[in-house]
Amino acid sequence: MGEGKRILLVVSGGIAAYKCPDLVRRLRERGYGVRCVLTQGGAQFVTPLALGAVSGDTVYQDLFSLTDESEMGHIRLSREADLVLVAPATANIIAAMAAGLAGDLATTVLLATDKPVMIAPAMNVRMWEHPATRANVTTLRNRGIGLVGPEAGDMACGETGMGRMSDPNDIVAAVDGFFRNAGRLAGRKAVITSGPTFEAIDPVRFIGNHSSGKQGHAIAAALAHMGAQTTLVTGPTAQPDPSGVSVIHVRSAREMHDACLEALPADIAVCAAAVADWRVADEAAQKIKKGANAAPPSLTLIPNPDILAALAAAGNKRPRLVVGFAAETENVVENATAKRARKGCDWIVANDVSPSTGTFGGDANAVHLIDGEGAESWPLLSKEAVAERLATRIAERLEEATP
Numbered sequence: 001m002g003e004g005k006r007i008l009l010v011v012s013g014g015i016a017a018y019k020c021p022d023l024v025r026r027l028r029e030r031g032y033g034v035r036c037v038l039t040q041g042g043a044q045f046v047t048p049l050a051l052g053a054v055s056g057d058t059v060y061q062d063l064f065s066l067t068d069e070s071e072m073g074h075i076r077l078s079r080e081a082d083l084v085l086v087a088p089a090t091a092n093i094i095a096a097m098a099a100g101l102a103g104d105l106a107t108t109v110l111l112a113t114d115k116p117v118m119i120a121p122a123m124n125v126r127m128w129e130h131p132a133t134r135a136n137v138t139t140l141r142n143r144g145i146g147l148v149g150p151e152a153g154d155m156a157c158g159e160t161g162m163g164r165m166s167d168p169n170d171i172v173a174a175v176d177g178f179f180r181n182a183g184r185l186a187g188r189k190a191v192i193t194s195g196p197t198f199e200a201i202d203p204v205r206f207i208g209n210h211s212s213g214k215q216g217h218a219i220a221a222a223l224a225h226m227g228a229q230t231t232l233v234t235g236p237t238a239q240p241d242p243s244g245v246s247v248i249h250v251r252s253a254r255e256m257h258d259a260c261l262e263a264l265p266a267d268i269a270v271c272a273a274a275v276a277d278w279r280v281a282d283e284a285a286q287k288i289k290k291g292a293n294a295a296p297p298s299l300t301l302i303p304n305p306d307i308l309a310a311l312a313a314a315g316n317k318r319p320r321l322v323v324g325f326a327a328e329t330e331n332v333v334e335n336a337t338a339k340r341a342r343k344g345c346d347w348i349v350a351n352d353v354s355p356s357t358g359t360f361g362g363d364a365n366a367v368h369l370i371d372g373e374g375a376e377s378w379p380l381l382s383k384e385a386v387a388e389r390l391a392t393r394i395a396e397r398l399e400e401a402t403p
């Protein structure tokens with residue numbers, strides 16, 4: 001699989017660095033050439049000698065080393081790889097990458113590289129869940145940086161939770177998947193919806209919902225990474241625009257509907273937005289006054305256009321694969337299966353959005369992929385991992401369908 005492909009492995013300072021010689025060995029068994037950059041912190045957990053022995057190459061450590069620079073300048077180091085893999089990726093190196101810092105050789109290489117980057121985070125669960133880390137990971141994801149793991153489990157610090165570095169075998173599988181998937185959807189066009197819609201009551205009030213756009217944006221980023229020409233039609237969210245994606249910002253369901261239909265023809269449509277089913281019949285032109293003794297206003301609601309159903313019924317412009325999401329709070333698979341039939345889409349991705357699941361706005365999702373044959377349940381995964389799995393399944397489906 002890896003013949004002729006070169007990995008630059010950046011080893012930063014977490015206890016999981018002890019797994020790196022094994023990771024290098026497994027990558028080399030798959031045929032990848034591996035060269036290592038070791039941070040000062042990383043060198044506390046694994047020696048340059050061990051990494052040099054398993055990689056069969058020099059281990060680079062020092063930005064200001066005359067020897068390292070004359071042998072292999074840091075710019076060349078960053079460009080001579082097909083993939084830069086950061087494993088373990090500590091909270092510190094993730095923060096430095098997000099901020100664009102270049103205080104040592106590893107971060108300088110990461111800032112200078114024009115090659116794809118993948119990170120395998122490893123840190124304490126609280127550090128992983130800290131809003132600063134969440135924001136930094138989102139920033140990196142939106143720049144197109146791939147993520148493998150972390151996994152849940154017991155940690156070296158004695159706590160339990162999300163933050164363990166993925167097993168070397170899983171990292172190797174993700175690297176294989178990266179090379180297999182890169183450019184796989186080249187020549188395909190995709191339209192994705194994401195986020196909530198806001199339905200105006202008057203110029204200052206609206207009806208909305210809790211969708212953050214994390215799931216839809218991750219799907220757009222994953223499809224773009226695989227080479228699809230991707231248009232993301234998004235309602236109001238705090239998510240940054242994913243790189244390599246053409247983004248159309250809308251507010252209401254009607255605006256989203258029109259933007260999606262204008263984006264056709266497409267090969268793939270994925271509707272992950274939480275579109276308001278209804279809007280206010282008579283949107284007030286001026287702010288509705290409370291009035292001293294006036295009764296609260298009554299709102300009459302009328303149905304919004306169904307974007308998913310419209311895409312699935314778009315005649316000769318119908319995307320070859322139309323995928324909906326189903327947000328359910330009970331009888332998840334049964335209700336979603338009925339929804340798939342009602343809306344005329346090919347697949348529906350069902351997720352439980354009961355408040356206890358944290359699906360709306362959270363970072364993880366447990367979904368069931370439903371097609372005409374039945375339902376396949378996926379484990380609880382990060383929204384990025386759900387997006388990557390779904391994008392891979394979409395590519396497989398289109399490849400099967402192409403004679």
Ligand code: PMT
Pocket residue numbers: 193195210211212213214215216253271272273274275276277304305306307308309323324325326327328339343351353359360361362383
């Ligand atoms: O944004 P996050 O915080 O990451 O949360 C992700 C999510 C929970 C919003 C996402 O995973 C999800 O479930 N999206 C669909 C939400 C929804 O509106 O579900 P629904 O069951 O009401 O609608 C079914 C399908 O029809 C969806 O594909 C929806 O986009 C689509 N729809 C619904 C109504 C409408 N008028 N037009 C539509 O296209």
